[in-house]
Amino acid sequence: MSDRNDLPYASHLPHADTQVDPARRRALRTIGRHGLGTAATLASLSALTPFSAFSAPSASARPEVIRIGVAQPATGTPPTFAGSSLSIAHAKGWVEEAFKPAGTRIEWYFFKGAGPAVNEALTNRQLDFALQGDLPAIVARAAGLRTRLVLATGVRTNIYIGVPPDSPLKTVAELRGKRVSLFKGTNMHLPALRLLESQGLTEKDVRLLNLDTAGYLAALTTRDIDAAIGAMDILRLRDKGAVRVLYTSKGQSPIYTRQSHVLVTEDFLNRYPEATQQFVRTAVESARWASDEKNREEVLRTWARAGTPYEHWKEDFDGEPLRVRLNPNFDSFLVARYKDAVEQAYRFRLSRARFDVDQWIDQRYLRTALEDLKLQTYWPIYQPDGKILGA
Numbered sequence: 001m002s003d004r005n006d007l008p009y010a011s012h013l014p015h016a017d018t019q020v021d022p023a024r025r026r027a028l029r030t031i032g033r034h035g036l037g038t039a040a041t042l043a044s045l046s047a048l049t050p051f052s053a054f055s056a057p058s059a060s061a062r063p064e065v066i067r068i069g070v071a072q073p074a075t076g077t078p079p080t081f082a083g084s085s086l087s088i089a090h091a092k093g094w095v096e097e098a099f100k101p102a103g104t105r106i107e108w109y110f111f112k113g114a115g116p117a118v119n120e121a122l123t124n125r126q127l128d129f130a131l132q133g134d135l136p137a138i139v140a141r142a143a144g145l146r147t148r149l150v151l152a153t154g155v156r157t158n159i160y161i162g163v164p165p166d167s168p169l170k171t172v173a174e175l176r177g178k179r180v181s182l183f184k185g186t187n188m189h190l191p192a193l194r195l196l197e198s199q200g201l202t203e204k205d206v207r208l209l210n211l212d213t214a215g216y217l218a219a220l221t222t223r224d225i226d227a228a229i230g231a232m233d234i235l236r237l238r239d240k241g242a243v244r245v246l247y248t249s250k251g252q253s254p255i256y257t258r259q260s261h262v263l264v265t266e267d268f269l270n271r272y273p274e275a276t277q278q279f280v281r282t283a284v285e286s287a288r289w290a291s292d293e294k295n296r297e298e299v300l301r302t303w304a305r306a307g308t309p310y311e312h313w314k315e316d317f318d319g320e321p322l323r324v325r326l327n328p329n330f331d332s333f334l335v336a337r338y339k340d341a342v343e344q345a346y347r348f349r350l351s352r353a354r355f356d357v358d359q360w361i362d363q364r365y366l367r368t369a370l371e372d373l374k375l376q377t378y379w380p381i382y383q384p385d386g387k388i389l390g391a
Helices: 022-027 039-043 085-092 094-102 114-123 134-142 189-198 213-222 233-239 266-271 273-290 293-304 310-317 332-347 364-372
Strands: 065-070 105-110 129-133 147-152 160-163 179-182 207-210 227-230 244-248 260-265
Touching: 065 085, 065 094, 065 114, 085 094, 085 273, 085 293, 094 105, 094 273, 114 129, 114 134, 129 134, 134 147, 134 189, 134 260, 134 332, 147 266, 147 273, 147 364, 160 233, 179 213, 189 332, 213 227, 213 233, 227 233, 233 244, 233 310, 260 266, 260 273, 266 273, 273 293, 273 364, 293 310
Parallel strands: 065 105, 065 129, 179 207, 179 227
Antiparallel strands: 129 260, 147 260, 160 227, 160 244
16 A cells, blocks of 8 residues: 555645636636636546456556546545545545556645636646536536546535524525525535425525635524535534524435545546546546445445434434445436536536537546446446436
8 A cells, every 4th residue: 555645635736737728718718607716717727455466557648647536625644535435535545556566656635625626737737637527527618628527435425504593494495585505606505406396496495605614604593694505514513503404315215415526637538548547447446445335334434434413424324335325337227317417517607608518428438438347237227317227
């Protein structure tokens, strides 16, 4: 295993040596009023290894370094992030181990500014791979950023709505006219709008405030907002008696859950197809280990090192197989969700254009990895309606 202390953990990247083409810069201007980043952001736009033997990328085609961006901050010692099989690969050092024979260095970068900040680094050609949510990646792709989605990770993640404990609100429909926070531009954005729409509400029907996690937790505590649409962090305030959970997508329709993926820049993919294949294979092997129920306790406790208590991870995943949430497949359900997200982002004026999702999702490397590892049927495959194929 690699020594985790020699890796560069950072919430930002230095300026890239390569300048962004002026025409491209203009094309990647953000829609700032939607919280998708400032103009500068998109304009600058078991303890044993689970791996079997593999063929390392050839020396003639190997990159000297692979730079991986993560759309969340890393916390703890050593720095850790959570919620996906890729976070387990990071904690275990498995990506470093996979590329050690080729002499390729692995660098991880973490972004407090989430997806929009990752878009800036991608635009400035400072990242090769990124773990990111659907909406920010869609916004960047619609603006011309050349990326390909190569596998899913951390899918069907629940959302929560918290209100003050003595709030008279009982249903989502009662949020009309209320001060509601939402971390805009993240993969929380679209499922939140879908949920509001299902209750007869539009974004204009609520006083939607753009607050990050720390911001909405503080605002809930001080009652400066009436409700917050967020993640498991809301459970922390609930346990303190400072918040009541008004809604959770857990056990509800998966269309109100959040989706994430790993993408690669087209430049890296075209220059280093063997390294891209090895990265995807390593990610799939990590997903196989992390989605094995015998490893559930270790997975949840590893994630807990990133700040969210173990009890909350356990509650959120209770009754749900790890194979559902740590599924790397872009199955029919997930592809349909991304197609829907592209349409909704355009309809809600969050992105500038529609585009072909089938061309954006590149499943060649995933399929090769699944075939080589004989994992084609290991994870459940979902139909567009959210039901398991063959159930």
